[in-house]
Amino acid sequence: MSASILVVSGSLRKGSFNSHLARQAVARAPHGVTARLSDAPRGLPYYDGDLDTDSPPSEVAAWRESIAQSSALLFVTPTYNHALPGGLKNALDWASRPFGAHCLIGKRVAVLGCSPGTSGSKQGVAYLRTILPFLGMTLVGEEVALPQIADKVNLETGWVNDDIDALLRETMRLLAE
Template sequence: MTNVLVLVGSLRAGSINRKLAEAAEQHAPEGIALSTYDAITDLPFYNEDIDGETPPAAAVAFREALAAADAVLLVTPEYNGTIPAVLKNALDWASRPFGASPISGKPLAVIGSAFGQYGGVWAHDDARKVAGIAGAKVLEDVKVAIPQSVVRFAETHPREDDEVVSLVQDALRALADAASEPVAA
């Protein structure tokens, strides 16, 4: 079983990206289990001064969840041309401690949807960049950016869109494949 930790960059309860994460969870291929980690909202803004011998409990819990996962899936909209602050902050916490972070070497893919015609590609590119610098093994070739989300999903949940389900399943299979690859010494 490949355990994938899902981080959603939108805090809205009715968010299309949250619904996209639900679709991924509902339609995960056999052998892949997803767990959405909603407690990124509990993380304080990253501050090295509070990340010492006794980091905040929310950071400890988050890092433990990351460490227990085989792979990470970021599901994010685009806010003002980039990633939402809550997701950037989570990646900052994930990147520490430097050299021994729980995200280091972990396969990670980015998917999402946005209102615009490009589906959030700038945010996805930025998320891949940040995650790579944080140490994740970013799957650069996994690109699922669903445009015009407000129109496309006005009457349909992403889990009911066969094209979206297929794209998400392909992304999850790529994560599972990457998670099963031996780690280079």
């Protein structure tokens, strides 16, 4: 499969810093590599084993198919109460079934996070990096948590500082390998 990267933000709000980084990552995919933004966490029902049949809800089927069509994923997420936002966790729960034969297995994956405060979303990033190998994914890149993000990006113009520009390019390059 030629490299195709699916980028997922853990934040749903319009003014999200993490979604901003997700969009900027897509824009920095290496030449010839397909990168797409997914808003799957927004549309999915809560995971329910009774709905997880051979004919799951259409949003679930589409989310799983978008992963199956990708060679790698990038998650960019805030931390909510020292853990993952519920929507992103729910999306992962749907993606992780059927057990042992799901769409995440064998995919390359990287995790970034940022916050306007001092933590940089460190807890959410660390938590996600802990569970992804358990789901059969191959982590690439380092643990990245970007604090005081409001000083480093501009949501209106799309600007990111030079360090973040380099980080996003390198992350997308690693995912495309």
